[in-house]
Amino acid sequence: MIALPTTIYWKLAVPIGVCTALDIMLSNMSLFYITVTFYTIVKSGGNVWNLLFSIFLGHQRPSWPLVAVIVLISSGIGLASYGSAHFVLHGFVLVLAASVIGTLRWVLTQSLLQSMEDNYGAPRNKVLAVVYYVSPASALGLLPIALFTEASDYTSSRFLLDLQLLMMSLFFVFISGCLAFVLIFIEISLVKKTSALSLGIAGSFKDVTQVLLAVFIFGDELIAINVFGLVVATCGVLFYTFIKHTTAEAAGDCRNGKVQGYRTVLTSSSDV
16 A cells, blocks of 8 residues: 655545545535435536636646536536525535535545655556545544434434344445445546546536436426526536547647647657
8 A cells, every 4th residue: 555645644635534524414414404406406516616626726727618618517407407496595505515625525636646646656556545545534524423413313223222123234334335435436536537627527417317317206397497407518518528538639649749730840860
C-alpha cells in the first residue's frame, strides 16, 4: 500500500472523509422533509458547484461550452422534475449543503489522485489507496452522529434480540457494504481516468433514470414540460461527450505533430 505523506493525508484524505460523512448525513436528513423528486432537482445543481470547484482548484479550464453543458443538464433535470416538487425550507437547505459538500468531495478526490501521481508516478493500486485512507475518516465522522441519534433505537430493537433477525441484518449489511465498495471503487476509477466534472455529468443519467423510475414504480405523471426536460438533459450529456471527444482528438493531433493543418517542422538532419 502507498505510504501517504502526513501533509497530504491531513490536507486531502481527511477532508474527503469528512465531506463523505456530511454528504451522507445531510442527504438522508433532507429526505425527512422533502420528496425524492425535489431532492433530485437540488442535487442536479451539483454540476454547477462541480465546475466552480474544478476551476478554482485548477482541474478544469473555464469555457463557454462547459457552461452551456452545465446549464443544459441542470435545467433539463429541473424541468423533468417540475410539478411534483414540494418546497420545504429545512429540507432544501439540507440537500443544498449536501450537494455542495458532496461535489467538493469529488474535486478533492481528484486532487488526491493527482498528488499521488506526482509523488509516486502512476501506481496500480492508487484507487484502492484512496479508499484505504479516506474510509476511516468517513466512518469516524458518521459514528458519533449515528450513536447520538439512533443508539436508543439499537438497544430496544427486536433485530438484536432475535438471533435469526440479527444474522439476517448482518447479511444485508454485508451485501450493502460490498455494493457500496464496488460503487465507490468505480466512481474513484472514473475520476482517476477522467475528472470529477465527468463523474458529475455522467451521474446526470442517474437523475434522469430516477425520474423515469418514479413514473413506472410510484405512478408519478409526466407532463409535456417533464418530457422536454428529459430531452434537454440528454442533449447536455451528449454535448459534453462531443466536447470531450473533440478535445481528445485535438490532443492526439498535437502529439502527432499536426496542429491546425501544419506538420512538425524538421529541425535536424536526423529528422529527415
